[in-house]
Amino acid sequence: MDYPRRKSLSVRFNCSLQSRKHPPLSVMPFTAKPNSALLIVGHGSTENPDSSTPYFDHADEIRRRGLFAEVHVCFWKEEPSMREALFMIDAPEVYIVPDFISEGYFTQDVIPRELQLEGDTTVRHGKTLHYCLPVGVHRSMTDLILRRAQEVAPDADPADTTLIITGHGTGLNQNSTKAIRDQADLIAASGAGYALVTDAYMEEQPFIADWDKMADTSNVVVVPFFISDGLHSFQDIPVMLGLEKEVGPAASQTDVFRNNPNRLREKNLYYSSAIGTEPLIADVILDQVSDFDKKHSPAPPEAATLPPLSEHLKQLVRSGMTQIGQIRIQRDLCEFPYALHHMDEEDLATQPAFGGLEHHRGPGDARNISTYAEDGEYRFTKGKTNLRHGWIMTLDDEQDLLRALDQFYPGCTALFIKYKDGTLPIETLRKKLGRQTGMYRYADSISDEGAQKLIQKVCGPAHNCAKKILWKLDPETPLVDSEASRFNGILGAPPDKEAIPLLCREACNHFVAECRKAAKAESDAKPSSVKV
């Protein structure tokens, strides 16, 4: 086929790279918001831990700058869920920024539904929620793509280089394809000097697998227009490009980015990591908040008046609640106000030099420690009973303690505090299944009997989940008695210690996926005349 050609024009543009190696992004100065929280929303993945890494990195960077009272992340496929994240926030005003590449199904349907948003600004449970535009549609993304292209191929002469921006491409989201086409047009018009700037896709024409046929140049730079190095950008596209023979491990465990240039099909192929992993995305997130303020001019919020969650946590620990999940909380261990370690390793933790346990200062490593089990399994559900051993984390105050626990057991401290004071809303299974869309819509056709069986097959410590189920099937249908329905959310706490139970206020994504499979099996087992 003939591929559309976008010759680079000689129009000057403020992101021209011809005269500078690493251009500064033209970010707006950001006015600090000491009474507001930032909530970054991502997709997340049940299979690939690299998928959520950029969201945490951007949150860390913004937190480091001290611009908000709180910075949180939440996900569609990982924990904390969007609904649970709102319980973790003390601030009365929340800016919600979708870290998505385009407007579409997730930003227009899923996020508003899950966060119960009613428009640009929603007031719910005493909080004012501002819904910003997704990161990927911000005008500064063009600069970021150019920057990424130059970083990956610093010595390639643009005049002999084709720049391909690649994405998924699917009939399901025309906006994502349009966003990529727009970027290709903007860069072609930017004066960056590339011989050709074009778009290509995994699942629609022009196909990225044909990258060499699109380029007359010696060099080809491919920049994936994805928010993270998930399955597509680092496992599927490398195979389509011919860089790998088969789908490989996650990005963090592969060398696919580090071998540039690759000599392939008589060209030099440079492949970059996903555009969303660019550290300057943190600035784009802030830009979206500033743009929201410019457009809507919200009144500044009052300072929060209720005691923060960290203060509640301090009181819980003082009252003797020194375990959560598989973690023991120590007070005043050596010179440290708080320390966390695996509940099986109290003997080591209290020895000199912590008995040889790997010592982590501050909450920053909590995500790494909790991501993989000892056998290398990805713990996308943090309530799993396979937290690894061999570490101790020392913390300076209750804020750090809360931050660390929110990585080990996302949202669980806040849920328990709300549960204790009787303000935690609980979602029935039918309500949870009823709000599924896309391929998971089908999950709601599971029978009550099938759902009860599934709870016994999937939940509870016998199946590696340490959470206490709070929900019923529907308001009139409690769970049938079983080890899973009886479990109290506390794993083997000694009699002299109390624990903060892990609570399941609505069925997790893993359970929803299992419902879908079971519903399908039920349907397949029915005579064809009564199939759903």
Ligand code: SF4
């Ligand atoms: S639904 Fe079941 S498996 Fe999922 S978190 Fe709740 S108790 Fe655990």
